Amino acid sequence: MKKDILSRHQKLSIHKTVLTWFTYNQKKLPWRSATPPDPYIVLLSEVMLQQTQTSRIAEKLPAFLEQFPTLEALAQATNKEIILAWQGMGYNNRALRLRDCAKTIVDHYYGIIPDDIDILRTLPGIGEYTSSAIASFAFSQNVPVVDVNIRRIFSRLLRKVANNHDMLSEKESWEIAGILLPKNHSNLWHQALMDIGSLFCTSRSPRCHDCPISSHCQSAFAVIDGEKTPKKEPTHRAIPxxxxxxxxxxxxxxxxxxxxxxxxxxxxxxxxxxxxxxxxxxxxxxxxxxxxxxxxxxxxxxxxxxxxxx
DNA sequence: AAATCGTGGGC
DNA sequence: TGCCCAAGATT
Structure with a gap:
């Protein structure tokens, strides 16, 4: 990708619009309440949020945190305890990996959550997104972060998309995230983009009319729903x-x-x-x-x- | 590297 | 109703 997708002026304008919007309109979420942020809570929430709506985790996190108030407590949880506590959050393997992650940190990192993105990346259940998210949201490191919301925003922002499935590749999205990253504002910038993605720039039926960056967006008011599946035959798909x-x-x-x-x-x-x-x-x-x-x-x-x- | 890993809500 | 989607990671 070329670096001149947006002019310096355009970038600054988008940065200001997004960061200002976030100042007054950010979602109130349990893992955003502590200042400075608690790395343990950031770790918990980011793993819980993998492929899972924020509203559900916002409900579940407080009780989970009460049961496992510290990294050490979580590290000691038995499989049964953690699975019972994971009720309603889906992908049960994630719960065991989260516990294993906590145990690894206790056993190998003095119980201190690493701030090094490459070390984070090696921990159980922590991949490219989550390691970046922790580095940015818990430790305010100026690294790019890409989740499905951010990928979708970049995809639409930079060119007129054909439909709501027309997305930049994963690799391109990370490159763009690096190019559009405002100096020293990774934390607020990416959280703001995720809020905007989930509130306005939704996969289906985006609400461009209310979106703070629609005036910057190549696809504003132009995203159409994708094909409704050829729908050949009943094709009774097996239950996964x-x-x-x-x-x-x-x-x-x-x-x-x-x-x-x-x-x-x-x-x-x-x-x-x-x-x-x-x-x-x-x-x-x-x-x-x-x-x-x-x-x-x-x-x-x-x-x-x-x-x-x- | 395409498949597989829950669960609930929206339309 | 049935399908799509959601702060991805693992194998």
């Missing part, structure tokens, strides 16, 4: 395994502190009016959950007993 996995984990959460036998699980899931679950398939799913350290299996009197892993 993760849906069954999620139902099983949730069932075990609800039967808190008890084990369940596999036949009961089969029966319970059947009653949810879903027909494609047979015994062998359930066994397969259970073994994968076991290998993920999410559940424990034991066979007693020829029946399989299932419980959350301790």
């Amino acid at each position: 395994h993760r849906i069954w996995r999620g139902k099983i984990i949730e069932l075990l959460r609800q039967s808190n502190h008890h084990s369940e036998n596999a036949n009961y699980i089969l029966h319970a899931l059947f009653q949810e009016n879903i027909s494609t679950l047979d015994s062998d398939f359930l066994d397969y799913i259970l073994k994968k959950l076991e290998s993920n350290n999410l559940i424990e299996l034991q066979t007693i009197n020829n029946t399989i007993i299932v419980s959350l892993k301790e």
